[in-house]
Amino acid sequence: MKFSFLTLFPSLISGYFEDSILKRARDEGRIEIEWVNFREFSQDRFKKVDEYQIGGGAGLVIEPTVITQAIAEIKANNQDAKILFLLPAGKPFTHQDACRLAQKESHLVLVCGRYEGIDERAIEANADEVFCMGDYILTGGEIAALALCDAVSRQIPGVLGNEESLQGESFDSFLLEAPVFARVKTPEGLSAPSEYSKGNHARICALKRRLSLAKTQYYRPDLYKKYKIQESDKGKK
Numbered sequence: 243m244k245f246s247f248l249t250l251f252p253s254l255i256s257g258y259f260e261d262s263i264l265k266r267a268r269d270e271g272r273i274e275i276e277w278v279n280f281r282e283f284s285q286d287r288f289k290k291v292d293e294y295q296i297g298g299g300a301g302l303v304i305e306p307t308v309i310t311q312a313i314a315e316i317k318a319n320n321q322d323a324k325i326l327f328l329l330p331a332g333k334p335f336t337h338q339d340a341c342r343l344a345q346k347e348s349h350l351v352l353v354c355g356r357y358e359g360i361d362e363r364a365i366e367a368n369a370d371e372v373f374c375m376g377d378y379i380l381t382g383g384e385i386a387a388l389a390l391c392d393a394v395s396r397q398i399p400g401v402l403g404n405e406e407s408l409q410g411e412s413f414d415s416f417l418l419e420a421p422v423f424a425r426v427k428t429p430e431g432l433s434a435p436s437e438y439s440k441g442n443h444a445r446i447c448a449l450k451r452r453l454s455l456a457k458t459q460y461y462r463p464d465l466y467k468k469y470k471i472q473e474s475d476k477g478k479k
Contacts, residue, residue, distance in 0.1 A: 243344065243398050244274040245391050246323070247384070248312050249354040250291070252277040254384040264392065267401040275391075280312040292357050301358025309353065309364040316351055323349040325370045327360070328386040330379065332372035335390060339373070344397035352390060354383035416469040418458045420450035 247255045255277045259268050267273045281289045285307070292302035317323050324347050343350060353360070353368075365372065375386040395401050423434035437449045459466040 243272070243347070243395065244276070244320075244323075244349040245395075246316055246349070246351045247275075247277040247354060247387055247391075248280050248309065248351065249277055249382075249384055249387075250279060250281055250356055251354075251382070251384060252279055254382075255388065258388050263401065263403075264395055267395060267398070270400070272398055272400050273395050278312055278316065280308045283308040283311040283315075295358065299358070303358050304356060304360045304364070306361040306364035306367070309360060310367060313351065313353075313368050320349050322347075323351050325351045325353065325368050326390070327353045327355070327365055327369045327372045328375065328383040328390065329355065329359070329365070329372050330374055330377075332374040335373040335375055335393070337393070340390075340393035341397050344394045350391075350394065352383075352387035354387050356382045416458070416465045416472060417454050418462060418465070420454040421457065 249255055255275075259265055259275050264273065268275055281291050284291050291304055291308050293305045295301070295303050313325055324343075373386075373390065375389055380386060423438060428434070435449060435453075437445055440446075455466075455469075458469065
């Protein structure tokens with residue numbers, strides 16, 4: 243999988259891949275990372291990329307030409323590249339989206355906005371999908387793009403050292419992962435469930451299932467409701 247980041251600040255991207263799992267995945271060729279500074283596509287002699295808004299309003303807007311030309315150059319080398327914009331108006335990004343993109347795509351282009359936003363014409367002309375990473379505003383799209391890249395990358399075969407780590411993760415089937423506990427001595431009253439230590443894997447799985455349901459119902463009643471609807475639909479088939 244190749245990830246191309248369109249950004250005004252490549253240094254915000256590069257450091258994320260210098261350590262841990264994604265560094266190893268990159269070194270092994272399981273993921274390829276590039277960053278494109280779309281300032282280089284500016285026709286302004288000072289490489290200016292932002293303009294005042296038509297009709298007035300606070301904040302400057304990234305003009306559409308630099309984004310469109312940067313994307314055109316990437317697609318000239320790979321017509322199958324999928325263009326993703328990270329915007330508040332996008333659909334909420336989910337675990338299911340991460341799995342789908344990892345399975346079906348080979349090249350994701352992540353457009354990182356800045357300032358007041360990106361000219362709407364660039365979005366309409368180029369976006370294959372638009373995602374929102376949460377109901378909050380960031381100073382730029384780099385953090386959101388990195389989060390999406392991370393979520394997709396870990397679904398690529400071989401990126402995680404232990405493929406079993408992907409099994410039973412939070413958000414699978416709308417459920418949160420069951421509580422996990424380290425093998426350490428703990429003060430009295432803080433012990434982990436004793437069933438975890440008895441070696442009966444069937445009973446451990448059953449307990450983890452119950453704890454997963456309880457945790458989801460307590461922390462994320464919205465997900466629990468989706469889970470119940472999903473189970474009800476299964477029962478009707």
